[in-house]
Amino acid sequence: MTTPLRQEQKIVHFLNRTSFGPTPAAVQRASQLGVRDYLEEQLAPEAIADGAVEEKVAGLKTMRMNSRELFELYPPPKAARERGMATNAMNAPRLVIFELQQARLLRAVYSQRQLYEVMVDFWSNHFNIFAAKGANRWLMTSYDRDTIRPHALGKFRDLLLATAQSPAMLFYLDNWLSVGPNSRAALQTGNSRRRGLNENYAREIMELHSLGVDGGYSQQDVHEIARCFTGWTLRRPRGEAEFMFNPRMHDPTAKTVLGKHIPASGGMEDGVKVIDLLAHHPATARFIATKLARRFVADDPPASIIEQAAAAFRRSDGDIPTVVRTIIDAPEFFEPTFYQAKIKKPLEYVASALRITEADTRVTPQLLRYLGRMGERLFLAQPPTGYPDVASSWISSDMLLTRMNFASDLAANRIDGARVPMQMGDTQPLIGLIAPGSLSSATQAALSETAGSDTLALLLAAPEFQRR
Amino acid sequence: MDRSRRTFIKSAGVGFLALGLPPPFLVRAAAQQSSRSKVLVVIFQRGGMDGLNVVIPFKDPAYYALRPSIAVAEPAAGEEGAIDLDGFYALHPALSPLKKIYDQGQLAIVHAAGSPDNTRSHFDAQDCMELGTPGIRSTPDGWLNRFLTQRERGDSPFRGLAVTPQTPRILAGAAPTLSLSTIEEFRPRNLTVAPALQKLYANAADPLFRRGGQTLFEAMARLRSIEAKIPPSTASYPAGRFPAGLKQIARLIKADVGLEIAFTEIEGWDTHVAEGGATGQLANRLKELGEALVAFHQDVGDRMEDVVIVTLSEFGRTARENGNRGTDHGHANVMFVIGGHVRGGRVYGRWPGLAPELLYEGRDLDLTTDYRAVCGEVIARHMGQRDLGQVFPGFRSPVGQLGII
Numbered sequence: 001m002t003t004p005l006r007q008e009q010k011i012v013h014f015l016n017r018t019s020f021g022p023t024p025a026a027v028q029r030a031s032q033l034g035v036r037d038y039l040e041e042q043l044a045p046e047a048i049a050d051g052a053v054e055e056k057v058a059g060l061k062t063m064r065m066n067s068r069e070l071f072e073l074y075p076p077p078k079a080a081r082e083r084g085m086a087t088n089a090m091n092a093p094r095l096v097i098f099e100l101q102q103a104r105l106l107r108a109v110y111s112q113r114q115l116y117e118v119m120v121d122f123w124s125n126h127f128n129i130f131a132a133k134g135a136n137r138w139l140m141t142s143y144d145r146d147t148i149r150p151h152a153l154g155k156f157r158d159l160l161l162a163t164a165q166s167p168a169m170l171f172y173l174d175n176w177l178s179v180g181p182n183s184r185a186a187l188q189t190g191n192s193r194r195r196g197l198n199e200n201y202a203r204e205i206m207e208l209h210s211l212g213v214d215g216g217y218s219q220q221d222v223h224e225i226a227r228c229f230t231g232w233t234l235r236r237p238r239g240e241a242e243f244m245f246n247p248r249m250h251d252p253t254a255k256t257v258l259g260k261h262i263p264a265s266g267g268m269e270d271g272v273k274v275i276d277l278l279a280h281h282p283a284t285a286r287f288i289a290t291k292l293a294r295r296f297v298a299d300d301p302p303a304s305i306i307e308q309a310a311a312a313f314r315r316s317d318g319d320i321p322t323v324v325r326t327i328i329d330a331p332e333f334f335e336p337t338f339y340q341a342k343i344k345k346p347l348e349y350v351a352s353a354l355r356i357t358e359a360d361t362r363v364t365p366q367l368l369r370y371l372g373r374m375g376e377r378l379f380l381a382q383p384p385t386g387y388p389d390v391a392s393s394w395i396s397s398d399m400l401l402t403r404m405n406f407a408s409d410l411a412a413n414r415i416d417g418a419r420v421p422m423q424m425g426d427t428q429p430l431i432g433l434i435a436p437g438s439l440s441s442a443t444q445a446a447l448s449e450t451a452g453s454d455t456l457a458l459l460l461a462a463p464e465f466q467r468r
Numbered sequence: 469m470d471r472s473r474r475t476f477i478k479s480a481g482v483g484f485l486a487l488g489l490p491p492p493f494l495v496r497a498a499a500q501q502s503s504r505s506k507v508l509v510v511i512f513q514r515g516g517m518d519g520l521n522v523v524i525p526f527k528d529p530a531y532y533a534l535r536p537s538i539a540v541a542e543p544a545a546g547e548e549g550a551i552d553l554d555g556f557y558a559l560h561p562a563l564s565p566l567k568k569i570y571d572q573g574q575l576a577i578v579h580a581a582g583s584p585d586n587t588r589s590h591f592d593a594q595d596c597m598e599l600g601t602p603g604i605r606s607t608p609d610g611w612l613n614r615f616l617t618q619r620e621r622g623d624s625p626f627r628g629l630a631v632t633p634q635t636p637r638i639l640a641g642a643a644p645t646l647s648l649s650t651i652e653e654f655r656p657r658n659l660t661v662a663p664a665l666q667k668l669y670a671n672a673a674d675p676l677f678r679r680g681g682q683t684l685f686e687a688m689a690r691l692r693s694i695e696a697k698i699p700p701s702t703a704s705y706p707a708g709r710f711p712a713g714l715k716q717i718a719r720l721i722k723a724d725v726g727l728e729i730a731f732t733e734i735e736g737w738d739t740h741v742a743e744g745g746a747t748g749q750l751a752n753r754l755k756e757l758g759e760a761l762v763a764f765h766q767d768v769g770d771r772m773e774d775v776v777i778v779t780l781s782e783f784g785r786t787a788r789e790n791g792n793r794g795t796d797h798g799h800a801n802v803m804f805v806i807g808g809h810v811r812g813g814r815v816y817g818r819w820p821g822l823a824p825e826l827l828y829e830g831r832d833l834d835l836t837t838d839y840r841a842v843c844g845e846v847i848a849r850h851m852g853q854r855d856l857g858q859v860f861p862g863f864r865s866p867v868g869q870l871g872i873i
Binding site for chain 1: 590632662680
């Protein structure tokens, strides 16, 4: 397609990129305000009333609990036995993760703060944590609520620091156990259980969280950063977990990180200096700009957008709304090449289907199983890399079949927890929200040959609806 | 980092022999059209397996000093000890079921093997290994797909199969490949919509969907036509996603659906903390791996004549244990090659040694066998694809023939 996008296509494109999919109400609002003002509204989420979805989420009682309460009410089987508690499906630790998954999907479907939820999803994946690793079962709720969500549209540096000090990240990437080779704890003699350096977090904070794998660091930098972060640990991982700096574990000698000298005896400040160094490094600006452009524009975003976004990142001291605004304001954003250029990842696909059909949604295990079969188990990506954001990762034959089966089950109201209203037999209005004026002849022909809920199934399974 | 990586690869390749190829009469009847196709099963152990605690060099004087709390005891230690293979190497006790296959001569082990790339990033190292061009990350396709592309034979939708939800990098590329989780669930839920969807996808302008849809519907049709004839499995696989995936592969091998390449993966090898020795975290992963492999071996039975299994993991781990009774990202690793025609029952590869001055970059097991030498030999001698120029472009084996197969 080379002709410029028409107005209704621009609005669909904009909503596809800044939300979990167009709805009639969102299209109306964006048309009324204009894309530019609608974006500004979305970039200030605290001003958008969101009572309806928060009421649904409020029904998930673990969402308000701290890690101690979660550990006490949803203990591991062994602790439960010791306390004489009966274990059952209602107090199993996996229920905590289940409620997190429910909340994530409910907010994707129902929140009015759509761009904010898109960013929460983006950062959760960028700073991925596997919720089923040990104590993370009880730490993830706070990680989502107190670490990611408050900073999702804030400053990158604050987000990086918040994750570095979050009990969940300290636990997941093992930094809480890392002991400086020259620390008092290590030098103490006669201790047979002497501990030492663990470089897991030091590597991932550079490779995955900030500089990127080509960001120009060496194995020596990994080692030095690991020494800087020694002593960044946590109290009570299985209880009221909280960040603490333990000077006995900290390596007090001088370090050199990415060519910068960090003098001896810096204590906890060594780690803060590393955060500042990484957050303000040009490679970080570029890496984050590239990932955001990949989310909002295309799998291989044009260099011009990456450059503008990286420059905005540097200029604004890593202000996330400024970078997002720069990407969407870029003249290339509405180029026809990028229209429907992204394949929806499973969360985007399922949420957009529930939104466009205006399905009455309670998140059930069946719904989440579908997401899992499509390859995106929420909060359960095991490697620190998180889930990929490119088409090739999400369209295998197995995933395609699962999407088709999901579409069939949703259209026929065979999914427990998602009720599609009856009037959805008429798919015409939906086409205007999916591919206004550009539905392929193959899809048109197929739609005309089916009837009833099968038509809806077909539309939701069609290639057009796999893209955004 | 990139520059040093490239330089290393370049220098390692210069002046060595090309990968030795067998005389034609030894290339088994792979080229003949037969429903009993040769099969290569690749298992990826994601996370970086600690090869030094899997096949233990118990006679290397440095091993026990490097690993005071996680070393696996010598075979002489009895129950908790490793299982002696040849007086120098020993198998982790959790892999005891594999010893029988080793003794039958169907399990070959290659130590100090892996990718020459020096990256210690999980995803970078996995990409490298899957693309088959260490040091060059712009390669668009995976080496298993290049094998399928180059050897155009048969049009079975099952030629290249991943038992993973996503298509892995190693299978991405021009040749159509299939992914499925289970044979039973690989069917449409709505039989009236399915034909319309098949037609819609067949006519889709978007090649991603046209091709994906074609493979999907052909495979479903083929499966339904032979499903009833697949012999039931008598082997008992352990619980878990990985064993379940291997079982699917075994069934498809027995069903003669034209499978040539099968891929699956097993996670959980990133043992930075509390790795354990004879028992513990790593031992638990090995138990699942070993029991699943033995079940597969038994399940496939006589057809192991046509099957070779190769295991890969992105890198090994530090020779020295870290400060948390675990190990960090390292370099060379250990590979398993299992099959009816494998010259097993021995450990291949030159042992580089674990003394401080012998360690790679002062910390890791050095690499003496490029994984492409192992995989290339399997592709050439088992799969019958003698020209490896497309599969592993630019690769010349520094070690020549290994003679594993």
